[in-house]
Amino acid sequence: MNDTLLKVSGLRTSFFTDDGEIPAVNGIDFTVHEGEILGLVGESGCGKSVTSLSIMGLLPSPPGKIVGGHIFYKDEDISHAKESRMRQLRGNDIAMIFQEPMTSLNPVFTIGDQLKEAIRLHSHLSKKELEERSIELLKQVGLPRAKELLKEYPHELSGGMRQRVMIAMAMSCNPKVLIADEPTTALDVTIQAQILDLMVKLNKETHTAIIMITHDLGVVAQMCHRVAVMYSGKIVEEGTVKEIFNRPQHPYTKGLIESIPDLHDKKDSLYTIKGSVPKPGSITRGCLFAPRCEFVMDKCLEQTPELLGEEHKSRCFLHQG
Amino acid sequence: MFYYSIKRLLMLIPVLLGMTLIVFAIIHAIPGNPALTILGTKATPEAIHSLNRSLGLDNPWYIQYFSYLKDILSGDLGTSIQTHTPIASEIWPHLAATIELSFIAMIIAVFVGINAGIISAWKQNTVLDYTAMILALIGVSMPVFWLGLLEQWGFSIKLQWLPSIGRDDIRNSVDPITNLYLLDTLLQGRFDQFWMVLRHLILPSIALATIPTAIIARMTRSSMLEVLKSDYIRTAKAKGQKMVWIVYKYALKNAFIPILTVIGLQTGLLLGGAILTETIFGWPGVGLYIYNAIQYRDYPVIQSGILVIAFIFVMVNFVVDLLYGLFDPRIKYR
Amino acid sequence: MNEALLQVENLKKYYPIKGGKFGKVSETVRAVDGVSFSVREGETLGIVGESGCGKSTTGRMIMRLIEPTEGKIIFQNRNIMELSKREMRKARKDIQMIFQDPFASLNPRHTVGHIIEEPMIVHRMGDKKERQKRVEELLELVGLNAYHARRYPHQFSGGQRQRIGIARALAVRPKVIIADEPVSALDVSVQSQVLNLLKDLQKQFHLTYIFIAHDLSVVRHISDRVGVMYLGKIVELSECEALYNHPQHPYTKALLSAVPVPDPDVKTDRIILQGDVPSPAHPPAGCAFHDRCPAAMDICSKEMPMLKTLEDGRKISCHLY
Numbered sequence: 001m002n003d004t005l006l007k008v009s010g011l012r013t014s015f016f017t018d019d020g021e022i023p024a025v026n027g028i029d030f031t032v033h034e035g036e037i038l039g040l041v042g043e044s045g046c047g048k049s050v051t052s053l054s055i056m057g058l059l060p061s062p063p064g065k066i067v068g069g070h071i072f073y074k075d076e077d078i079s080h081a082k083e084s085r086m087r088q089l090r091g092n093d094i095a096m097i098f099q100e101p102m103t104s105l106n107p108v109f110t111i112g113d114q115l116k117e118a119i120r121l122h123s124h125l126s127k128k129e130l131e132e133r134s135i136e137l138l139k140q141v142g143l144p145r146a147k148e149l150l151k152e153y154p155h156e157l158s159g160g161m162r163q164r165v166m167i168a169m170a171m172s173c174n175p176k177v178l179i180a181d182e183p184t185t186a187l188d189v190t191i192q193a194q195i196l197d198l199m200v201k202l203n204k205e206t207h208t209a210i211i212m213i214t215h216d217l218g219v220v221a222q223m224c225h226r227v228a229v230m231y232s233g234k235i236v237e238e239g240t241v242k243e244i245f246n247r248p249q250h251p252y253t254k255g256l257i258e259s260i261p262d263l264h265d266k267k268d269s270l271y272t273i274k275g276s277v278p279k280p281g282s283i284t285r286g287c288l289f290a291p292r293c294e295f296v297m298d299k300c301l302e303q304t305p306e307l308l309g310e311e312h313k314s315r316c317f318l319h320q321g
Numbered sequence: 322m323f324y325y326s327i328k329r330l331l332m333l334i335p336v337l338l339g340m341t342l343i344v345f346a347i348i349h350a351i352p353g354n355p356a357l358t359i360l361g362t363k364a365t366p367e368a369i370h371s372l373n374r375s376l377g378l379d380n381p382w383y384i385q386y387f388s389y390l391k392d393i394l395s396g397d398l399g400t401s402i403q404t405h406t407p408i409a410s411e412i413w414p415h416l417a418a419t420i421e422l423s424f425i426a427m428i429i430a431v432f433v434g435i436n437a438g439i440i441s442a443w444k445q446n447t448v449l450d451y452t453a454m455i456l457a458l459i460g461v462s463m464p465v466f467w468l469g470l471l472e473q474w475g476f477s478i479k480l481q482w483l484p485s486i487g488r489d490d491i492r493n494s495v496d497p498i499t500n501l502y503l504l505d506t507l508l509q510g511r512f513d514q515f516w517m518v519l520r521h522l523i524l525p526s527i528a529l530a531t532i533p534t535a536i537i538a539r540m541t542r543s544s545m546l547e548v549l550k551s552d553y554i555r556t557a558k559a560k561g562q563k564m565v566w567i568v569y570k571y572a573l574k575n576a577f578i579p580i581l582t583v584i585g586l587q588t589g590l591l592l593g594g595a596i597l598t599e600t601i602f603g604w605p606g607v608g609l610y611i612y613n614a615i616q617y618r619d620y621p622v623i624q625s626g627i628l629v630i631a632f633i634f635v636m637v638n639f640v641v642d643l644l645y646g647l648f649d650p651r652i653k654y655r
Numbered sequence: 656m657n658e659a660l661l662q663v664e665n666l667k668k669y670y671p672i673k674g675g676k677f678g679k680v681s682e683t684v685r686a687v688d689g690v691s692f693s694v695r696e697g698e699t700l701g702i703v704g705e706s707g708c709g710k711s712t713t714g715r716m717i718m719r720l721i722e723p724t725e726g727k728i729i730f731q732n733r734n735i736m737e738l739s740k741r742e743m744r745k746a747r748k749d750i751q752m753i754f755q756d757p758f759a760s761l762n763p764r765h766t767v768g769h770i771i772e773e774p775m776i777v778h779r780m781g782d783k784k785e786r787q788k789r790v791e792e793l794l795e796l797v798g799l800n801a802y803h804a805r806r807y808p809h810q811f812s813g814g815q816r817q818r819i820g821i822a823r824a825l826a827v828r829p830k831v832i833i834a835d836e837p838v839s840a841l842d843v844s845v846q847s848q849v850l851n852l853l854k855d856l857q858k859q860f861h862l863t864y865i866f867i868a869h870d871l872s873v874v875r876h877i878s879d880r881v882g883v884m885y886l887g888k889i890v891e892l893s894e895c896e897a898l899y900n901h902p903q904h905p906y907t908k909a910l911l912s913a914v915p916v917p918d919p920d921v922k923t924d925r926i927i928l929q930g931d932v933p934s935p936a937h938p939p940a941g942c943a944f945h946d947r948c949p950a951a952m953d954i955c956s957k958e959m960p961m962l963k964t965l966e967d968g969r970k971i972s973c974h975l976y
Contacts, residue, residue, distance in 0.1 A: 043844060260847075261877075
C-alpha cells in the first residue's frame, strides 16, 4: 500500500535569535496517508505549529530555518524547494487554515475577492465560472446566502462563519492535504462542533487528508484516525487514536489524558504533571521529559530514547526493555 | 456616508469662524495705524479721524469683525494697500502657482516615499532598508533653503541643465487662462511651452518634496511592517500568491490609512509653507506674495493670504477624512 | 450552612449604542439582562456560557468594576449598590478577583513581592515587616518560593503567573473570590495544577468561589452548583451533578453534547446547533434561544419564559417545563 502523501523525516527547524539557536522542532518523523486525519497534539511551544509552517514553507525567515531532514510530498523533497515551486503547491496541493479566523482574512477586501483569488491562482476560469465556483464552495461549507456573502467584508461575519470561509478557500482547489492549525481553538463549543463536523464531512466527501494540529485531546479523540503526540520539539508517541487513548505508553501522554477534567465523572483532585514545559534547547542530555516524569530512571537522564515500535511507537525506555 | 459628509461640513463652520477670528485678532494686535500708513506721517489729526470713520475703524471691535466677516462671505477679501487692486482677483495667479508646485511636489513625494517605505519594510534589516531609512533621515533633517541653493548651483549653474528661477522664460511667457501653466499650455496646444514649464518645475518641486517624501517613507515603512506581520498576509501566502502582489495589493491597502493622514497634513503644509522654496526659486506663489506684503506692511493682503492658506489646509484634511472610508470598509460614517 | 453569602437580584447591564442620523441612541446592547442567583458560604458557583453571553460582565459587576444599570447585589445582608465609594473600597477587601490573562493582569514593572503586597497597603494591613512576611507565606501557599518575591512577572511561566494572581487575591483574606476564566490561557498540564490549587485553598480557608469559564469540563470539576448563561440570561441553574447528568434546558443539552470527549470509544450523539449566537443588540423576540432550539414551539417565539424552580430545586427558563 503506497498511498503515502506526505512524509516528514528527521525534520529539524530552528530559530536563530540573539540568544543563539533555538531548536523548535528537533528531529521528527511522520507520514500522512491519502484520505486520513492525522492529529498532531501537544502543549504550547512543543513545535506543532512550526512543523506545519515548515511543511508549507511559510516559516518567518529570518529567524526561522529548516536545518535538517526532509519533507517529501509524494516523491518530491520540498524542504528546500524553490519559492516558485512552493507557490504552485500552496493552495493547490497543500492548503492550510489557521487558528484565528478573526484576523486570518484581509479586512479590506470582500469575501468574494479573497475566495476568487484563491481559485484563480491555480486555475483558469472565466468570470462567470469563478462566481459559480465561489458560490458552490460557500454552500459546500454550509454558509447561507452565498451570493450576498461574496460582496460582504470579513468584519460583517461571525467567527464561525469566517472559519467556514477559510475552509472554503482552502478547499477551493481540491488540495490533497489540508493542514488545520488549531482551527477551533478561538471558537465557542457549539461553533467548534459545527466546524469539526464540517471538516469530517469534507474529509469523507473529497478524500482530502487532514493534519489536525491541536492541544485539545477531545478534538483528537473525536475526529482523528491517527495521532502523534509532541513534546518539546519531538514526537514522543504515535499510533492509532484507539491505541493511544486506551493504551498510552509514554508517561507524558498518560499524564495529558489523565489531567483533563472529565465531563461525566467528578474526581476530587486532578492528576497533574509536575513542573512546566522546559525551554527548547535547555535540556541537552537524556529524555526531555525526564525532569517531570514520575517513572524516571537513571538511564533516562543519561541516554536519549528513540521513537520505536511498529504501529504504536513511543519514545520511552519503559517500553523498550 | 452622505450624512457624515454633511455633519463634517457643518463641523467645519466653527473651525472656519475661529480661524477668521484669530486672523482678525492678530492683525488688530499688531501696533500701527492703517490710516497713518495710508496717509503718511504728515497727516493732520482731522484727516486721520475722518479716514478712520470712513474705514469704519472707530466702531467697536465686534462691529468691525462682523463687517469683516460679511465682506469675506460675499467674496470680498479687501483691497491691497500697495497695488490698490482687490485681493480676491490678485491672489488667484499666486495661488495657482503654489497649487501647481505643491501638486507636482506631492506626486513626487507620494511616489518615491511610498515605494521607498514599502521596499524597506519588505526587505527589512537589509542594506536596501538601511539605505532608504538613512536617506529619509537626511531628507527630514536637511534645510530646504540649503538643498535649494545646492540644486541651483549644481543643475543650473554648473551643469546648465535646468532653469533656476521663475515659472517660465520671460521671452517665451505663457498666456494664462486658468493660471495653472501646465494645464494652460496643454489647452493651447503649446507642447513646447508645456515642456518649458515642466523644466521650471523640476528643481523647486524636488526641493519642496524632500521633507514630505522622507516623512511618507518612514510612515509607510512602519505601517507596512505592522501589516506584513499579520495573519491575513500569511493566509495570502498559503494560497500561493506572489509576494510582490501581496505587498502592493493586499498589504498597501491595509497600511494606507496612516499614510493617507500624513499625505493630507503634508499637502496642507506644502500649500502654505512653501515661502522658503518660493523665495529661493523666485516662484510667484502665495508664499512669495505674503512675504512681499509683509515687507510693505500690506495688512489686508497678509490677513487674506493667511486666511486662504488656512482655508485650504482645513479643506484638504476634510477630503482626507472622507477618503478613509474608501480604504477601510470597517470605518463607518455616522 | 445554607446561608446565602452573596445574592444577586435582577442584575442588568445595558450599553447604549449611538448611531443613525446625528448620533442619537439607536439601539441598546443588553449584555446582562436580569440575572439572579445566590452563593452560599463555602461553595463554588460555576457560571458557563459562550462568548458574549455576559458571564464576565456579571462577574465584574459584582465587584462594581462595571457599574450595573439595574439590580441588587446583597453581600452579608448589605446592598453593595448603595455603598459609598469609601464603603465600597472596604467591601472589595472581602471580594477579590482573579483574571484570565496572567500575562496582562500583572504590572510588568513591579516585583512580584510588590504586586502581592499592594492590596494590603491599600487596605492598610499590618506594617511593612508583617506584610513582607505575609507575602512570603502567600508565595509558598500557592506553590512558589519566598525568594520569588524579588523577581518580575516576565520571569515566570503562564501557570506561575496565575499562581501569583491567586496569591495577590488571597493577600487581604477575602471571603469571596471571583475567578474569571482563570485557567483558559493555560496548557492542560498546567491547568490541572492550578485547578487543584484552587480547590485546596478553598478547603483550607473556607473560601467562596464564583467560577466563570467557557470550558464545561473545568466548571464541572470545580463547581458545586452551575448556572448556564445564554444572551445575558441564566437559562438553567442547578446542582452540578444534576445539571451534567440530566441537563433539562435544550441549550444546556446542546452545549454538553458539543464538548469533544477525550475518549475515542465514546461517540456522543452530538446536537449540532444551527447558526450563531444572535447579537445582544437584537435578541430574538420571546425566548432568546428559540431560533436555534431543536425543541422550539409556537409559544417560544412569542413569550419570554420566566425562571422557574423545578421539584429538584433546579431553576430553568424554558416553556417545556
